[in-house]
Amino acid sequence: MKRFISLLLVMLLAFSLAACNSNDVTENKDSEKNEENTELEEKIVVYSTHPEDLLEYVSGKFEEKTGVKVEFINLRGELADRVRAEKENPQSDVMFGGASSLFIDMKKDDLFEKYVPAWSNDIKDIFKDEEGYWTGTIQTPVMLFYNNEMLSEKEAPKDWSDLANPKYKNNVLSRNSLSSSARATIASLLYQYYKDDNMEEGWNFINEFDDNVKGYYGSGSLQFQAIGRKEGAVSFSVLNSIIDNKEKNNLPLSIVDAKSGSPVITDAVAVIKGAKHMNAAKAFVDFVGSPEIQAELANKFNRLPTHPKAIENGKAWMKEAEYKVMDVDWSVVSKKESEWIQKWASEIEAE
Amino acid sequence: MDRVIRYFKNDILKHIIYIGVFWILIGFVLYPAFNTFLSSLKSQDGLTLKYYKDFFxxxxxxxxxxxxxxxxxxxxxxxxxxxxxxxxxxxxxxxxxxxxxxxxxxxxxxxxxxxxxxxxxxxxxxxxxxxxxxxxxxxxxxxxxxxxxxxxxxxxxxxxxxxxxxxxxxxxxxxxxxxxxxxxxxxxxxxxxxxxxxxxxxxxxxxxxxxxxxxxxxxxxxxxxxxxxxxxxxxxxxxxxxxxxxxxxxxxxxxxxxxxxxxxxxxxxxxxxxxxxxxxxxxxxxxxxxxxxxxxxxxxxxxxxxxxxxxxxxxxxxxxxLSFVKPGTWMINIYPKEFGFDNYMKIFTKSRVFAPFKNSISMSLWATFFSLVLGVPCAYIINKTKFKAKGILELLVILPWAMPASTIAINMINGFNKPNIFVGNNILVGTYILLPLAYFVGIIPLMVKTTGVSLNNLNNTLIDASKTLGASWKNTFKKIIIPIISPGIIAGAVLGFIRCVGEYTTSALLYGVANKPISIAMVNALYEFEIGLSMAYGVLIIVITSILASLMMKLRR
The missing domain is CATH 1.10.3720.10 (MetI-like)
Incomplete structure (x- = not known):
């Protein structure tokens, strides 16, 4: 027993020393800075929804250019909650990624610092906040797709309304209501009925869609694996995931340019209010939305830029813009999304 | 005279332990949970049961x-x-x-x-x-x-x-x-x-x-x-x-x-x-x-x-x-055909790769250590003393069981995102220690219970005999009780440690840039369509926990 306890203590000591000396050292220095100073701090903390290799790439480039060390974590669905929870004592400086509907919502909670980067002048108004609290760096379309070894182009769905067509019964796979892309898609589809003041029909559509769904997946990997193994033919996902799985995992997928258009989520960036490394945070926003970096993310990670110059320098399919955009008013969706998704998830999906 | 002083000293020690135990349990278990309870009743015009009515x-x-x-x-x-x-x-x-x-x-x-x-x-x-x-x-x-x-x-x-x-x-x-x-x-x-x-x-x-x-x-x-x-x-x-x-x-x-x-x-x-x-x-x-x-x-x-x-x-x-399956060869085929070390290579060539391993182990050790310090005295008080408030103590100790991992995390955030008197008026959200503390809260019941199972099998006659022969409260604990219950304690500590190393749900809600654990690295791979890579992380977790657990088990005797 004694040996057990002493082993525990020794390991504790060893690992704590190893883990601790890298942190906390910079904290004190940074808090001493005064407001006027424009000098960049030693590090910044980025909360993100983007995958790690993308973040690693961007951070590497930013460190190279400015010497500011970037610490990041990918929080996905927890991102908004986390920023809200830390409002009293913000731990992050920049929120990088997340749908614009989320940013609209969070701006109301007074979580962001107003900052207008130079590059935002060149992008379309739909990609940024009119008051300058957030700016879009990436367009993320959600597209219908199918396994082309199971369906011919003729048999394949042509539009979102086909998801409710009985001929695809038990052949549709969907992410569940915790997935941000599924949430944005269902809300966008419902919005089409909402703007015509026809919600009843909207819920009918969702019910019929639900009848066709074979499974609701809690993970994108499992969703794509199921499509690859022909458990179901039709699904929808963000464009870069579809392309990733076509290219990296060799799945036989075809993308549908839906007749009524595809919802396009704007992935934005914003400076956190009360950020401890304010100057570096602003420099990071300047950097990450610049046409050069947007173009690099386009070519390396299949991310569709918001900046026209970056689109020019991106991949061929980005220039052609071969898909139609669904008419969605994201400020309305951001108000209604929670209510709709809660209903979808607890009343329809559950049956 | 000597015995009186010793008795007096023991008494003080006993009270310090009682106070300490309650301080920790109220501060880290009850107070955060109470915050959540309040928020289920709070509306714009005071307290209400409206949300419960709506729900049912x-x-x-x-x-x-x-x-x-x-x-x-x-x-x-x-x-x-x-x-x-x-x-x-x-x-x-x-x-x-x-x-x-x-x-x-x-x-x-x-x-x-x-x-x-x-x-x-x-x-x-x-x-x-x-x-x-x-x-x-x-x-x-x-x-x-x-x-x-x-x-x-x-x-x-x-x-x-x-x-x-x-x-x-x-x-x-x-x-x-x-x-x-x-x-x-x-x-x-x-x-x-x-x-x-x-x-x-x-x-x-x-x-x-x-x-x-x-x-x-x-x-x-x-x-x-x-x-x-x-x-x-x-x-x-x-x-x-x-x-x-x-x-x-x-x-x-x-x-x-x-x-x-x-x-x-x-x-x-x-x-x-x-x-x-x-x-x-x-x-x-x-x-x-x-x-x-x-x-x-x-x-x-x-x-x-x-x-x-x-x-x-x-x-x-x-x-x-699956951790050896070549990436990209297996999303379509059912039986994997191509194998290699690609996934492991990727883990070990990635920058910032060792930090998660180090973080997970050190945080789990902290949690296990805290749980030993709190859990053993608690189990003893509950099972072997006639302490008046032990019913309350018992309730506090098992309360974390009634909370799923995500609840513990939410409670921790609610309890520690403003200055909190239980931790000397500090804000803990965003600090390194918050996640190990959440792990600790999660394994308190496990620790107390497994120790309790052993304690139940400890005969009171032995304790009484030791006391009658003049051994102090402390000595009885050290010489009689600990040796008999140590299998239970070690089992509890090992179980608790293992639970923390691979813990995902609480971690996802509380980790920060300074303490990203290995389970997060693993799940991130899963989200990026690399099932093989996440399996490789899984294998490394299994290997690490097996080594550490068997090391601890070896020292049982």
């Missing part, structure tokens, strides 16, 4: 509650049968390979839940390895079974949680008094009679403890319902949904219902446990493993056990196998 007026919500309870009870039943059966198999009967089997049987607990669920889907899912093999072998044109919903989740719960029964019952089998069995035999008692009146009472505390543990993890589990439930909804997934939708009141109501369900079950079992409590005799004689002599019986027994053990190691083998 919707029949879908009632279905969710019923689903959750059903799942919890079924989990206890299935795990109880499997875990207890295996414990007797290994400890009561004498077979050659018992030692290895014992180690194998403990492995499921070393694997983080998410990874197990994925491994199961790869085996038993619609196009899983086993499912497809059965279809091929028997030439079926329909899927033989559907690994989804209630039964899918239950299967996984059975697999991941029988270990609690197995471990606790194993420990308590060690306390079965063989001399009593012999005596009973000599007096002509039937086998059934011996079982019900000698063996069963000895293992009852273990059964009760394990039932509580499995029930709580059954109703609180998240990964399995999220990945397999499809339309079988339970409270834990609905809580996250409400939270994602920023409906904090609904989430708080759901958390409270879950907590209440847990408390009811706990109270019932405690009641049962008390009514069957027996005192161990002083001169215990450990049982000797029994040899089954009839060769036919022996074969049947071995075949049965072989099947169970195969089922148990299959998912682990799958994880190892």
């Amino acid at each position: 007026s919707n029949k879908n919500n009632i279905t969710v509650v019923v689903n959750t309870i059903k799942l919890g009870l079924a989990t206890v039943l299935v795990c109880g049968v499997i875990g207890t059966g295996l414990a007797f198999y290994v400890n009561y009967f004498d077979f050659k390979y018992n030692n290895i089997i014992n180690k194998l049987l403990l492995t499921p607990i070393m694997i983080p839940g998410v990874i197990i669920v994925i491994a199961f889907i790869q085996l038993y899912g619609e196009s899983g390895l086993i499912t497809s093999t059965i279809e091929l072998l028997f030439n079926l044109d329909k899927h033989p079974y559907s690994f989804k919903g209630f039964y899918g989740i239950l299967f996984i719960h059975a697999y991941t949680q029988y270990v609690y029964f197995y471990l606790n019952v194993s420990v308590s089998i060690g306390y079965i008094d063989y001399s009593t069995i012999e005596a009973a035999k000599n007096l002509g008692a039937s086998k059934l009679k011996i079982f019900t009146s000698v063996i069963l009472p000895t293992i009852t505390p273990a059964l009760a403890t394990s039932s509580i543990l499995t029930f709580m993890s059954g109703i609180g589990s998240f990964s399995a319902p999220n990945l397999l439930g499809h339309n079988y909804k339970v409270l834990s997934t609905q809580i996250l949904l409400a939270k994602t939708n920023n409906y904090m009141e609904i989430a708080s109501v759901q958390v409270m219902i879950l907590l209440f369900t847990g408390l009811v079950f706990l109270t019932l079992l405690r009641h049962y446990e008390r009514s069957t409590k027996i005192e161990m005799s002083v001169k215990g004689k450990a049982i000797r493993p029994v040899k089954i002599k009839d060769p036919k019986k022996r074969k049947i027994y071995m075949a049965l056990a072989g099947f169970v053990i195969l089922t148990i190691i299959l998912p682990i083998l799958t994880i190892f196998l």
